[in-house]
Amino acid sequence: MIRFDEVSKFYAGNPRPALNGITLEILKGEFVFLVGASGSGKSSFLRLVLKEEKPSKGQIHVLGQRLGTLSSRKVPYFRRNLGVVFQDFRLLPQKSVFDNVAFTLQVIGKSKGYISEAVPDVLKMVGLAGKAQRLPHELSGGEQQRVAIARAIVNRPAILLADEPTGNLDPSTSAGIMTLLDRINASGTTVLMATHDAGIVDQMQRRVIELSGGSIVRDERSGGYQTQAVPIVQLAQEQAAQDATAARTQGVPVPTVPAPRLDPESVERQSVPSWGADK
Numbered sequence: 001m002i003r004f005d006e007v008s009k010f011y012a013g014n015p016r017p018a019l020n021g022i023t024l025e026i027l028k029g030e031f032v033f034l035v036g037a038s039g040s041g042k043s044s045f046l047r048l049v050l051k052e053e054k055p056s057k058g059q060i061h062v063l064g065q066r067l068g069t070l071s072s073r074k075v076p077y078f079r080r081n082l083g084v085v086f087q088d089f090r091l092l093p094q095k096s097v098f099d100n101v102a103f104t105l106q107v108i109g110k111s112k113g114y115i116s117e118a119v120p121d122v123l124k125m126v127g128l129a130g131k132a133q134r135l136p137h138e139l140s141g142g143e144q145q146r147v148a149i150a151r152a153i154v155n156r157p158a159i160l161l162a163d164e165p166t167g168n169l170d171p172s173t174s175a176g177i178m179t180l181l182d183r184i185n186a187s188g189t190t191v192l193m194a195t196h197d198a199g200i201v202d203q204m205q206r207r208v209i210e211l212s213g214g215s216i217v218r219d220e221r222s223g224g225y226q227t228q229a230v231p232i233v234q235l236a237q238e239q240a241a242q243d244a245t246a247a248r249t250q251g252v253p254v255p256t257v258p259a260p261r262l263d264p265e266s267v268e269r270q271s272v273p274s275w276g277a278d279k
């Protein structure tokens with residue numbers, strides 16, 4: 001569904017790569033969280049999937065298409081298969097809820113008859129039946145995000161990309177949005193969501209891809225916001241402590257083992273080899 005082969009991205013004027021040799025595959029129907037510190041490359045990853053940016057190196061395939069060979073004329077057609085949701089909703093402020101959602105379908109030439117059925121259907125699905133004639137400023141943040149989600153899925157895209165969709169919402173409103181995204185995923189849409197929201201990632205226990213400095217440092221089939229893997233240095237310390245205890249109880253004198261210094265940059269994480277078996 002989405003495949004990156006050795007993809008790197010450099011922006012002009014920035015010698016450090018935003019993405020550095022990324023290789024991964026996301027399968028049809030998956031729900032994937034993209035996590036990592038600010039600047040780790042999450043939005044760049046999403047922009048590459050959308051073909052808003054080109055990779056500096058490597059190949060990207062989305063829905064069986066090699067993006068490098070997709071002409072700019074064909075990009076709008078390609079993007080019809082992708083729905084996108086942003087942190088700041090990006091609704092048209094002068095248009096009603098109905099018209100915000102209908103606009104997507106008008107742009108791609110759907111008939112009035114089709115639009116008059118599809119828009120109420122999707123508004124019902126996102127829990128906004130009865131609010132079709134409101135303007136965005138007459139809605140709460142959570143409702144505005146529901147409109148943005150309705151707009152993103154009304155054309156039944158195969159993939160939904162979400163860049164911090166709960167970033168402007170309080171925890172209970174965010175939970176409602178996640179329930180909605182979960183339902184959209186359950187209906188067959190692949191969801192790829194960049195987020196800093198640890199509570200949501202911990203709660204959902206879905207595939208988690210963690211970026212650091214543009215590289216993948218974790219890819220867990222079902223994980224939380226922070227890795228559960230124990231740093232190797234910590235394991236060594238624990239083992240040394242156990243050995244010392246065992247030796248003392250057996251009456252053998254043991255040399256004092258100085259604790260290794262923990263340098264976060266050089267701490268090697270245990271990899272979690274959970275993905276790949278069923279690609």
Ligand SMILES: Nc1ncnc2c1ncn2[C@@H]1O[C@H](COP(=O)(O)OP(=O)(O)OP(=O)(O)O)[C@@H](O)[C@H]1O
Binds near residue numbers: 011018
């Ligand atoms: N248009 C650009 N031109 C130059 N550098 C850029 C551009 N966009 C992003 N970068 C750099 O690329 C790196 C990755 O940025 P990116 O926005 O992908 O990170 P992110 O993980 O999405 O961050 P955040 O969580 O803050 O949104 C950063 O060092 C950023 O400064």
